[in-house]
Amino acid sequence: MNMLHAPSRRHVMLASGTLFAWAYMPKLALAEGRDPRFLTIVLRGALDGLATVAPVGDPDWIALRGDNALTQQSKTPALKLDEFFALNPAMPNLHRMFAANEAIVVHACATPYRERSHFDGQDLLESGLPKPTSSDSGWLNRALAGLAPGDRVGVQGNKAFAVGPVTPLLVRGPAPVLSWSPQRILPASEDTVTRLLDLYRHADPKLAAVIEEHAKLAAIERSGDMGQSPGQNVPGPAQVRAYFAEVAGTAAKFLAQPAGPRIGALALDGWDTHSNEGIAQGRLSQLLGALDAALAAVETNMGPAWRDTVVALVTEFGRTARINGTDGTDHGTATVALLAGGALKGGRVIADWPGLKSTDLYENRDLKPTTDLRAVLKGLLKDHLRADDRTLAQNVFPGSADVKPMAGLVG
Amino acid sequence: MRGSDTFRPGGFGVTARGKEAAALALHRFGFGPAADSIAAIAADPQGALLADLERAQAGLIAANLPSSAESAREVFDFRAEQAAKQKLALRVQKQAEAENAASLVDCRKPSGEPCMAPVADDTANQQPAPMAKSAQPPAPPLPQRLFQDEAKARFDAALGADIGFAERLVWFWSNHFCISADKIVEMAGPFEREAIRPHALGRFADLLLAVESHPGMLFYLDNVQSMGANSTAGINRDKGLNENLAREILELHTLGVRSGYTQADVTSFANVITGWTWLPPEQPIHGGEFAFVQRLHEPGSKTVLGKLYPDTGVGQGRAVLADLARQPATAQHIAQKLARHFVADEPPPSLVTKLTKTFSDTDGNLKEVAKSLVTSEESWTPQRTKLKSPAEWTIGMLRLMAAPQTVPVGRILGTQATLGEALWRPLSPNGYPDTEAAWIDGVPRRLDIAAGFAGQVASNNADPRAVLEFALGPLASAATRDTIARAESRPQALALLVMAPEFLRR
Numbered sequence: 016m017n018m019l020h021a022p023s024r025r026h027v028m029l030a031s032g033t034l035f036a037w038a039y040m041p042k043l044a045l046a047e048g049r050d051p052r053f054l055t056i057v058l059r060g061a062l063d064g065l066a067t068v069a070p071v072g073d074p075d076w077i078a079l080r081g082d083n084a085l086t087q088q089s090k091t092p093a094l095k096l097d098e099f100f101a102l103n104p105a106m107p108n109l110h111r112m113f114a115a116n117e118a119i120v121v122h123a124c125a126t127p128y129r130e131r132s133h134f135d136g137q138d139l140l141e142s143g144l145p146k147p148t149s150s151d152s153g154w155l156n157r158a159l160a161g162l163a164p165g166d167r168v169g170v171q172g173n174k175a176f177a178v179g180p181v182t183p184l185l186v187r188g189p190a191p192v193l194s195w196s197p198q199r200i201l202p203a204s205e206d207t208v209t210r211l212l213d214l215y216r217h218a219d220p221k222l223a224a225v226i227e228e229h230a231k232l233a234a235i236e237r238s239g240d241m242g243q244s245p246g247q248n249v250p251g252p253a254q255v256r257a258y259f260a261e262v263a264g265t266a267a268k269f270l271a272q273p274a275g276p277r278i279g280a281l282a283l284d285g286w287d288t289h290s291n292e293g294i295a296q297g298r299l300s301q302l303l304g305a306l307d308a309a310l311a312a313v314e315t316n317m318g319p320a321w322r323d324t325v326v327a328l329v330t331e332f333g334r335t336a337r338i339n340g341t342d343g344t345d346h347g348t349a350t351v352a353l354l355a356g357g358a359l360k361g362g363r364v365i366a367d368w369p370g371l372k373s374t375d376l377y378e379n380r381d382l383k384p385t386t387d388l389r390a391v392l393k394g395l396l397k398d399h400l401r402a403d404d405r406t407l408a409q410n411v412f413p414g415s416a417d418v419k420p421m422a423g424l425v426g
Numbered sequence: 427m428r429g430s431d432t433f434r435p436g437g438f439g440v441t442a443r444g445k446e447a448a449a450l451a452l453h454r455f456g457f458g459p460a461a462d463s464i465a466a467i468a469a470d471p472q473g474a475l476l477a478d479l480e481r482a483q484a485g486l487i488a489a490n491l492p493s494s495a496e497s498a499r500e501v502f503d504f505r506a507e508q509a510a511k512q513k514l515a516l517r518v519q520k521q522a523e524a525e526n527a528a529s530l531v532d533c534r535k536p537s538g539e540p541c542m543a544p545v546a547d548d549t550a551n552q553q554p555a556p557m558a559k560s561a562q563p564p565a566p567p568l569p570q571r572l573f574q575d576e577a578k579a580r581f582d583a584a585l586g587a588d589i590g591f592a593e594r595l596v597w598f599w600s601n602h603f604c605i606s607a608d609k610i611v612e613m614a615g616p617f618e619r620e621a622i623r624p625h626a627l628g629r630f631a632d633l634l635l636a637v638e639s640h641p642g643m644l645f646y647l648d649n650v651q652s653m654g655a656n657s658t659a660g661i662n663r664d665k666g667l668n669e670n671l672a673r674e675i676l677e678l679h680t681l682g683v684r685s686g687y688t689q690a691d692v693t694s695f696a697n698v699i700t701g702w703t704w705l706p707p708e709q710p711i712h713g714g715e716f717a718f719v720q721r722l723h724e725p726g727s728k729t730v731l732g733k734l735y736p737d738t739g740v741g742q743g744r745a746v747l748a749d750l751a752r753q754p755a756t757a758q759h760i761a762q763k764l765a766r767h768f769v770a771d772e773p774p775p776s777l778v779t780k781l782t783k784t785f786s787d788t789d790g791n792l793k794e795v796a797k798s799l800v801t802s803e804e805s806w807t808p809q810r811t812k813l814k815s816p817a818e819w820t821i822g823m824l825r826l827m828a829a830p831q832t833v834p835v836g837r838i839l840g841t842q843a844t845l846g847e848a849l850w851r852p853l854s855p856n857g858y859p860d861t862e863a864a865w866i867d868g869v870p871r872r873l874d875i876a877a878g879f880a881g882q883v884a885s886n887n888a889d890p891r892a893v894l895e896f897a898l899g900p901l902a903s904a905a906t907r908d909t910i911a912r913a914e915s916r917p918q919a920l921a922l923l924v925m926a927p928e929f930l931r932r
Contacts, residue, residue, distance in 0.1 A: 060914035133914055134889055203877035207918055210909055211873060211925055217905040219927040221862075222869055229870035284881070287914030 035186040036276035042165035043401040052324040060286030062330040064350030072099035075371040105304040108311040119354040122366035125384035131346035136331030141185035156188030161406035252301040259305040264312030290341035322357035347381035394421030446900040453932035457590035458822030484592040489579035494616035498707040498714030501612040576615020601857040605646035613642035614850035630790030631751035641704035647671035654700040654724020672696035682759035697724040757785040777804035816845030880920035890919030
């Protein structure tokens with residue numbers, strides 16, 4: 016292992032909330048008279064695909080998840096996508112986009128990673144390599160390096176962006192990238208606070224007491240609608256929602272500018288829902304709501320450029336098919352990839368559905384992956400940005416020659 | 427675990443070897459591990475601490491920065507120029523207002539339409555605001571720039587130290603003899619470089635003299651205003667004594683509060699140091715330097731702590747300071763503070779006794795006192811109860827997470843200020859507090875900061891479980907290991923790591 020504080024930009028993950036964008040315009044696509052925008056959003060922590068898009072038509076669905084199974088007969092009904100799938104009710108905007116043929120759900124989808132470590136899983140998701148080995152570059156950057164660069168982007172006199180102190184793996188590599196960080200830093204998440212509190216309760220009651228007191232105050236403040244000062248309290252749902260929308264919305268403003276960047280990436284954290292997942296009501300529901308609001312902010316701020324836009328939401332892996340003993344889900348395998356944007360040939364759930372019987376599950380535990388996430392990403396890079404097949408198979412996703420780009424996602 | 431890596435409480439004490447003792451040494455006496463420093467000193471942790479004190483440049487920093495007097499003169503000139511500019515601008519504005527008033531009657535156009543105010547360009551607001559770190563921010567005004575340069579030199583020394591024991595001692599003495607940038611921003615950094623660093627491993631008497639005769643201290647504690655009522659200047663201006671510095675020297679810097687001195691001692695000592703002042707910074711050559719001005723000095727011999735000091739001018743004050751440095755109460759006071767700072771809020775009395783004895787036996791040789799600290803068995807207690815101060819914790823976090831060069835100095839300053847320990851800005855002359863009670867309520871805020879840094883400044887491709895080995899090694903509890911291993915992302919793992927009890931406490 017290398018030095019931990021090596022004075023270089025190597026070995027850094029995608030920083031939450033920071034937008035990284037290519038410094039050039041995609042020349043080939045522009046030459047065709049198109050002006051494509053592509054935004055990748057990494058959902059770190061492993062999104063529960065079955066809680067996001069429920070297979071309500073699967074006869075084993077209710078038995079699998081019991082009270083936690085979203086259905087169209089639930090108190091807050093899941094939103095119908097087709098005869099088989101329904102969307103978490105916290106996502107009305109995505110549902111609206113889906114109805115307008117501007118969104119696609121790819122289900123039972125996964126990277127080639129088959130272990131269950133967040134760290135390795137995120138590495139593989141960002142590196143684009145078939146195995147969790149150390150990499151100096153990410154698939155998005157290598158894809159950009161393979162595109163013919165057009166004019167250099169000139170957002171507000173080239174000053175709105177700069178390379179930040181660190182560059183995430185996904186966008187690290189030969190192609191030059193710019194970055195933008197939101198001014199606002201979100202306080203530590205409720206999840207992080209909970210984990211720390213668990214540790215303190217074991218190890219240091221004094222520290223636990225301080226954190227508990229602080230959390231109580233924050234809750235009182237929230238319930239009393241006293242407003243929140245950033246940096247002081249655990250962020251409530253409204254604050255997370257505002258943050259997601261601000262980050263994604265600002266990214267869209269940059270991407271929408273005529274001289275702005277066209278291709279960018281950012282990350283939104285918090286999806287590791289081991290306990291009290293709150294699928295219909297609670298934590299995941301609030302996070303999905305915030306994500307939905309972020310998509311709406313992208314749509315709004317893209318303006319007319321929305322019709323040239325694809326947003327890809329990807330996560331390192333899914334979660335267990337069954338609910339665990341603490342009303343949550345543990346690390347799993349297949350999940351959903353969510354695509355949104357006016358450039359899509361949308362209104363479809365794409366799934367080679369593996370089924371939910373015990374024997375259908377991967378290791379009798381997880382939703383079985385039947386679609387390789389790389390096929391989806393290759394399809395988007397090829398048809399939306401005009402990356403060529405050979406570059407995609409050899410450089411962008413090395414060793415993926417037999418994973419064909421998924422055709423017909425855009426257009 | 428191999429036997430050689432086991433640090434047994436009690437038995438091994440000062441000869442402890444292995445990674446557990448190494449990790450303890452780095453956290454307790456240094457700024458915490460950077461890279462693989464636990465392994466680097468595991469063979470002989472105590473020897474590594476002693477060697478840190480023996481480096482040729484221990485306690486010093488090589489920085490090309492202006493002296494306190496140069497800094498004071500530059501800032502004086504800067505402020506004078508600013509004042510002149512403002513005055514000039516005001517003149518121009520008044521002139522324009524007068525002309526406008528004369529032309530108001532012509533405002534209506536022939537058509538009778540009212541004059542239009544220029545309309546703000548709304549479209550400009552549709553664009554996202556440029557991000558702060560991209561656009562080159564305007565250079566800060568000179569005083570702030572000088573301050574930031576000083577702060578950067580200090581942070582670099584701490585972030586880049588192999589262990590940082592000598593640097594921690596500098597921080598200790600700087601806080602013991604604090605001045606505040608809120609009162610004299612241009613000297614906060616130079617004071618530490620000129621008065622503290624050269625003597626942090628030297629003799630206490632020299633340190634004391636350097637501090638009390640430094641213009642930064644003389645200004646901070648008002649001695650530049652003090653004059654003997656019977657001095658030439660005092661008679662001419664009908665002015666007299668300011669006791670502030672004299673009192674704090676006795677109460678805070680040397681003997682300690684309630685150690686037996688009287689109000690008469692304070693007054694008398696204040697008279698002794700009348701005339702210790704600075705040359706006004708507007709003076710072009712020596713402005714801002716220390717000066718003893720006989721004209722301000724209260725004439726005559728004086729008695730302090732029962733001893734009569736003849737009037738030898740500046741020598742009178744030097745003689746009192748030299749005696750104060752050798753008072754048993756001073757040795758006891760310093761020993762108590764050092765032990766509290768490095769070991770525990772309530773340090774073992776036997777340790778305080780040892781340090782007191784070393785201080786007295788060596789005529790206040792601070793390097794010997796520091797050696798005594800790390801060779802005392804009590805200093806190696808495996809119970810780690812001491813809560814790191816916010817400033818110390820910030821540095822420890824950055825040493826682990828970030829390439830030092832990548833963190834802007836303003837962000838470190840802002841972080842420490844947010845946590846209540848703004849650099850060189852204590853609220854009172856007794857400096858920042860050094861006990862858990864003062865800092866523990868700020869722990870939730872540390873978490874927000876840790877999460878922010880972990881997510882934005884730098885995280886790391888290394889497996890967090892490996893980072894944990896670098897940061898804590900054998901000190902990490904099973905619960906902490908488990909918490910790190912299960913974190914949902916590397917940034918979360920890093921944030922939790924620097925918030926683990928083993929990282930917060932030393």
